[in-house]
Amino acid sequence: MRLADFILRDMESILVQWEAFAATLLPAAAEMKSLALRDHAQQILEAVAKDLATFQSREAQMDKSLGNGPVALGAPETAAQTHAVLRACSGFDIRQLAAEYRALRASVLRLWMDDCAPGQPFIDDVIRFNEAIDQALAESIGFFSGQVDQARNLLLGMLGHDMRSPLQTIQMTASYLAALNAGAKVSEAAARLINSGARMQALLDDLLDFNRTNLGLGINIAPVEVDLTRLFADELDLVRAAHPDVRIDLEAAGELRGVCDGRRLQQLLGNLVLNAIKYGAPNEPVRVTMTGDPQHIRFDVSNTGPRIEPPALELIFDPLHRGANQANQYDSDGNLGLGLYIAREIAKAHGGEIAARSDEQQTTFSVRLPRVGPPA
Template identity: 65%
Template sequence: MRLSDFILRDLEPIAKQWEAFAVTLLPAAGHLESLELREHVKEILQDVAMDLQAPQSREAQREKSMGRGAGTVDPAANVAAQKHGVLRAKAGFNFNQLVAEYRALRASVLRLWMDDCQPDVPDLNDLVRFNEAIDHAVAGSVCSFNAQIEQNRNLLLGMLGHDMRSPLQAIQVTASHLAILNAGEQISKAADRLIRSGARMQALLDDLTDFNRTKLGLGINVIPANVDLADVLADEVDELRAIHPDRQIDWNVSGDSQGYWDGPRLQQLLGNLVLNAIKYGSQDAPIRVTLTGDATRVRIDVCNRGVAIGAEMLARVFDPLTRGANQQRDEERIGSLGLGLYIASEIAKAHQGTIEIRSDDAETTFSVLLPRASGA
């Protein structure tokens, strides 16, 4: 019997074997009913059978084996496998358990079919095409499984960032109140530590929120207004100087700095670039921040001396959750998620701008180019 006919004839016993294996995948399967364990398996097998029955040229077979073919004849095919991936992700299955289900399904179908074919020899082309179809189903399930896991993670991060703000604000308000009580040196110092730690946690939550927005496809939220960028960034430089009095930060402006931007977001961008220079640059060399305006755009350059960044690191310096290997002090590693440069690049993109990096033995320079009238 041809494999497609066998699958369609024996859907029920195959589904029972699938369920018998799926129920062993604990703890995720422990709370699932029989229908949930078997959901979509018959549809997956029907898709496989339709694939086996469809004509397929050698070229189409080669393309499909490389993941470039249509996979099945039905435009809606592989939907069952994708739904199955989402279902298993929501049920708490892990990646290995998901793939194990398909390994068990593959082995079960082939074993039952070969037994049914006796004493005849099974059709080898059916065997090859069945394995291709199962691989196609696995790919669909894995893709949707990963997408669901990513969505779950992003939603969790969003809720975490949101729910932590209220208790953090209470801590910051209480610390500020203690600081102005003038209740003695020890209490004042403790209040100052709380205020600094609260500011660091606030920065972490802000980075987490921004990162989460980008992963959900929402991008960095910007509200452009007509601003003088020189004044906006000068305030940020002054604040950075106050926070890091041991570092020299030079500030230079030339040309027209008036334009349509989100001032607070560009302060955040500059702050992230300067803090990166403080962490990784030479401790005894100044950090140079330059703002240059021409007829259509402005340019922000942040330069620091230090060890050149290697080519491998340069290629992924704007990737999220990336850190260099030579941060200077332990206290600088605390309060950093490795998101600063990623968020800086996303802020530049939100203004229809670009950000790039150059690094050699002399210095490292981050350059941000922003159109003068960026979109909303």
């Protein structure tokens, strides 16, 4: 008997074995009933049987082996994908999900070969069955991973949001202690609390922005008409106060008023300048140049320093990316490696763009924004 016919004829026997194995995947399966344990197993097997019964050329078989198999039209999800989402929501881990397919593969082939005895099974059916199970497993793992990532991002977002209130209380208390003038020791302790609180606040802000983009929400902006020359001068004054040994030059030309979120653009500029300070040559100035024309506002942040090689430059705006000399994702400066990524997302939220170029003399980040604000 061909394998497709066997699967459809002995569906219940196969499902009994699937259910029995799924029940051993603890603790997630401890309270699950028969229907939940079987979940979409029947639909997965029906899809496999349909695939086995469909003619497949050698070229189509090769395409499928490379992950380029046909996609069902009009179907938002396959049974394997829906199964993965439900397993993730039920508390299964990815190893248990893969184990289900491993057990399914073994039980179907064993039952079929027992049924075929003493005749020989069709070898081509075995090959195509393994391909179909691998395809279903790949679909399940892709959706399972997406579901886990979504849940993690939501958890981190809620955690970051809920941590803001106690952090604000700590910062307010530290500021109150500093204002008391209760002696040098108290003032020094309050200053340490204020500085540490500011670093924690920056990390939380980066984390929340990162999660918003991962959830497809983008960076939140509130555009109004602003004078970027004044806003950027204020931001650079703050950076100079934190880095008094670094020279930061600002040059502005043209009309630099526009409709944008001034606070967010200050954040963008601050991220670029801090990056230039951190990785630029010591004792060399950081240069910020602003220009404006009737349609656009542009600003460049440049620093002298070693050239960024093209492979690293292509990945420089990727989240959590570091160069070869920046191995740790979190360093002593309280940096998660999200600064350039968030800078890019802020530019995108304004309908603008950001680019980086680097040679033996200097590295420059260029931001180009529409004057009238982001598109609706």
